[in-house]
Amino acid sequence: MDTEFLNAMAAAGLAPVKPLALPEGRIVRFRVQGDKAGSRNGWAVLHQHPIPAGVFGSWKTGEQHTWKATTNETATPAERAELQRKLHAAQQARAAEEARVRAEAAARALKLWSGAKPATDDHPYLRAKGVHAYGLRALRDQLMVPARDADGRLHTLQFIGPDGSKRFLTGGRIAGCYYAIGRPDDALLLAEGYATAATLHQATGRAVAVCFNCGNLIAVARSLRAKFPRLRFVVCADNDAGTPGNPGLKAAHEAARAIGAGVAFPSFEGVAHV
The missing domain is CATH 3.40.50 (Rossmann fold)
Structure with missing residues (x-):
């Protein structure tokens, strides 16, 4: 399902420059095609179970997209609840990572500005x-x-x-x-x-x-x-x-x-x- 998820990212204009490894449930940052070298504005979180689903977006544009694999199987109420829990956790991880990145950038900006x-x-x-x-x-x-x-x-x-x-x-x-x-x-x-x-x-x-x-x-x-x-x-x-x-x-x-x-x-x- 990694391929389908990556295809959805590309369709949204957020394809990564390099091949992207997607560990279960972990937020990954990457450089988006078209962004400047050295940047890592793209982010993605993918869960494989109970139903392959994930969230991805760009801190540069502020956009966020949710993806879920298409399947002919009907999810049980427990599976749907677990999926929602994981997607919510993915969004929380994204928010925490964004706050950390923003804080680091602000500290660096202040240091550069103060010394110039x-x-x-x-x-x-x-x-x-x-x-x-x-x-x-x-x-x-x-x-x-x-x-x-x-x-x-x-x-x-x-x-x-x-x-x-x-x-x-x-x-x-x-x-x-x-x-x-x-x-x-x-x-x-x-x-x-x-x-x-x-x-x-x-x-x-x-x-x-x-x-x-x-x-x-x-x-x-x-x-x-x-x-x-x-x-x-x-x-x-x-x-x-x-x-x-x-x-x-x-x-x-x-x-x-x-x-x-x-x-x-x-x-x-x-x-x-x-």
């Missing part, structure tokens, strides 16, 4: 984008952008190379975390990347939250709306006009609807507001 020097505007990426290093720090040639939750706790770091390449500290929490540029007064802007957020801050003087990617916009929006219930929010979208479905604009509108915010996005003619 302030970044300067001379960094090649900042010069290319024409923006300042608002509170950033540097590790060798890498800029570091801290990702914090609404309570200010550091969870992970984004590293930006001189060529603009970006990566996150492995295992760190991203969902709902952001980097704040400026202090909000009567309005707060939300943007995906650091360069866009810094440009907005320089142009408007407004506080901006860096959400890191479009998939994180809605989580950050809800978190900040809870923190600042009376503020006016504007979601400043990346207009991915050349990408099917325009994920940047779609995510911005979803986030705006979730918190009652406006949306601003660039167009070929200038800046459009809706």
